[in-house]
Amino acid sequence: MSVTARLNRLLSSKGRCFDVAIDHGFFNERSFLNGIEDIASAIRVVASAAPDAIQLPPGTAPLLQAITGPKPALVLRTDIANVYGKVLPRKLFSRLIDDAVEQALSLDAACVVVNLLMLPDQPELHEDCIANICQLKPACQRSGMPLMVEPLVMQSNKVAGGYMVDGDLEKILPLVRQAVELGADIIKADPCEDVSQYHEVIRIASGVPVLVRGGGSVPDEVILSRTSALMSQGASGIVYGRNVIQHKNPAGMTRALMSIVHEDASPAEAAKHLVS
Numbered sequence: 001m002s003v004t005a006r007l008n009r010l011l012s013s014k015g016r017c018f019d020v021a022i023d024h025g026f027f028n029e030r031s032f033l034n035g036i037e038d039i040a041s042a043i044r045v046v047a048s049a050a051p052d053a054i055q056l057p058p059g060t061a062p063l064l065q066a067i068t069g070p071k072p073a074l075v076l077r078t079d080i081a082n083v084y085g086k087v088l089p090r091k092l093f094s095r096l097i098d099d100a101v102e103q104a105l106s107l108d109a110a111c112v113v114v115n116l117l118m119l120p121d122q123p124e125l126h127e128d129c130i131a132n133i134c135q136l137k138p139a140c141q142r143s144g145m146p147l148m149v150e151p152l153v154m155q156s157n158k159v160a161g162g163y164m165v166d167g168d169l170e171k172i173l174p175l176v177r178q179a180v181e182l183g184a185d186i187i188k189a190d191p192c193e194d195v196s197q198y199h200e201v202i203r204i205a206s207g208v209p210v211l212v213r214g215g216g217s218v219p220d221e222v223i224l225s226r227t228s229a230l231m232s233q234g235a236s237g238i239v240y241g242r243n244v245i246q247h248k249n250p251a252g253m254t255r256a257l258m259s260i261v262h263e264d265a266s267p268a269e270a271a272k273h274l275v276s
Contacts, residue, residue, distance in 0.1 A: 002144045003185060009073045009110040010053055010146070010186075011236070017211060018261045019053040020046050020254060021241035023077040026057040027084050035246040039063065042245055047071050049254035053110065055239065058097060061107045073110035075148065076103065079132050083117060083125065088157050092119070094128040101139040112140065113148040113188065116179050118171065120156045130182070137183040149184035150213070151175035165215045167193035173204045180208050188213055188239050195226060198233035214240030220253075220274060224267035227260050237261050249274055
C-alpha cells in the first residue's frame with residue numbers, strides 16, 4: 001500500500017481530518033489518565049462517534065482494531081518521552097519503540113506519529129527527536145507508511161509548571177519547517193497565541209497538511225471557537241485528546257468537533273451536539 005492510499009484513510013476528499021489522541025497513558029503521568037482509566041471503554045465511546053482516526057500506542061491499539069465493522073483509522077504513537085511532569089527528572093529522553101513501522105503494519109495503522117520536542121535548554125532532547133525521525137522516515141518510505149511529525153514547543157517548567165504549550169509563533173514556525181524538511185507527510189502543530197496568525201504556520205508547512213494540537217482542557221465555548229478559527233486559517237484538521245476524553249460527553253464533543261472540521265459548522269451549531 002502506498003503513502004497516498006493510507007493518507008486517504010485519514011483525510012477526507014477535502015483533505016480534512018479529526019484524530020482523537022488517546023495515547024496519554026504512554027507518558028507515565030497520573031493526571032493524564034483522567035477520563036481513560038477504563039481504556040477499552042474510552043476507545044469504544046470515542047469510536048462510536050466516528051472520528052476520522054484515533055491515536056494510540058502499541059499496547060492499546062489492538063483494542064481499537066478489535067472493534068468489528070467500520071471504525072476510525074489507527075494513528076500509532078511510536079515514541080515515549082518523560083517531559084510532561086510538573087517536576088522534570090534529572091535526565092530527559094525521547095525513545096523510539098523498536099521496529100516501529102513493522103509494528104504499525106501489523107496493527108494495520110494508517111499513519112505513525114513521532115514528536116519533535118523543543119524545550120528550553122534541552123538540546124540533547126531535541127537531538128533525540130531528530131534521531132527518531134531520521135530512523136523512522138526511510139522505514140516509512142519503504143513501507144508506504146505516512147509519517148506524522150509533532151513539532152512541540154514547550155515553556156519552561158519553572159514558568160509553566162509542566163506540559164504547557166509555548167504559543168510563540170516565532171518559535172513554532174522554524175520547528176514546523178524543520179519537521180517538513182525532515183520528511184513529514186502530516187504536521188501536528190501547536191496553536192499560536194493569536195489564532196488569526198495561524199495561516200503563517202500553514203504557509204511555512206509548504207503544502208504538508210497541518211493538524212492542530214488541542215493542548216490542555218478548556219471550556220467548551222473556547223475549544224469550539226478556537227477550532228472554527230483555526231480551520232478558517234487553513235488548517236487541515238485537529239488532533240485533540242483531553243478536550244475530548246476528559247469531557248463529560250466525549251462522544252458529543254467528538255461529533256461537535258467533526259461538524260466544524262468537515263461541515264464548517266459554527267461554534268453555536270457545533271455546540272448542539274453536546275446536548276443531544
